[in-house]
Amino acid sequence: MRVNVTENKAMSEVTIYHNPDCGTSRNTLAMIRNAGIEPVVIEYLHNPPSREKLVELIAQAGLSVREALREKGTPYAELQLDNPALTDAQLLDAMMAHPVLINRPFVATSLGVRLCRPSEVVLEILPGAQHGAFTKEDGEVVIDTEGKRVRSGN
Numbered sequence: 028m029r030v031n032v033t034e035n036k037a038m039s040e041v042t043i044y045h046n047p048d049c050g051t052s053r054n055t056l057a058m059i060r061n062a063g064i065e066p067v068v069i070e071y072l073h074n075p076p077s078r079e080k081l082v083e084l085i086a087q088a089g090l091s092v093r094e095a096l097r098e099k100g101t102p103y104a105e106l107q108l109d110n111p112a113l114t115d116a117q118l119l120d121a122m123m124a125h126p127v128l129i130n131r132p133f134v135a136t137s138l139g140v141r142l143c144r145p146s147e148v149v150l151e152i153l154p155g156a157q158h159g160a161f162t163k164e165d166g167e168v169v170i171d172t173e174g175k176r177v178r179s180g181n
Contacts (some may be wrong), residue, residue: 041066042156044076044084044133052132052145061170062155066134071134078119084133087140091120095142096129101149122137150176 041059043066046052059066069076074082085095092115096108102125103109108118122128132143138152147169150157161170168177 034113040135040137042069042135043067044069044071044129044131046070046072049131050164051144051146055132055134055143055149058146058149058157058161059153059171061157061159061161062153063158064153064155071129071131072126075123075129077124081119081122081129084135084140085180086115086144091115092122092143095130096122097128101127103128113175147176 041064043052043056043059045056045068047070056066056068075081081095082092085092088095095119096103098104098108106121106125108121108128129145130142132146134141134143134149134152136152137141137154141148141152142157146163150169157170157174157176158173159170159174160168162168167179
């Protein structure tokens with residue numbers, strides 16, 4: 028059996044900043060695995076990225092710091108992070124102090140970085156094709172039995 032070194036290298040370069048309690052994050056991880064890729068899984072609530080890494084992920088995803096903030100189920104309101112006068116540095120300080128404020132899941136591959144909300148955004152940056160059907164936890168079919176993307180509303 029011959030192993031494709033380039034393909035294996037690409038597969039090893041997939042990293043997901045994951046929260047196993049989040050359905051979107053679980054669906055994203057499952058789609059990565061459905062492409063035959065076993066990613067590096069970083070449970071960011073227990074092992075948050077460094078400030079520098081977080082800034083890099085946000086920038087590479089093409090987001091503002093504010094767009095990378097999670098509001099639901101976080102201390103966002105009590106910390107008054109909706110205040111437009113807060114600087115990026117202040118928002119990052121809050122994210123570092125409370126990693127739950129980091130929206131999820133961020134996925135980094137050799138093809139780019141995305142905040143995968145909705146989870147199927149991950150398909151834009153996976154270095155491998157889907158290996159079969161995929162249905163999200165809520166029953167939404169994303170990939171058909173031939174491994175092709177099913178678009179809503181078609």
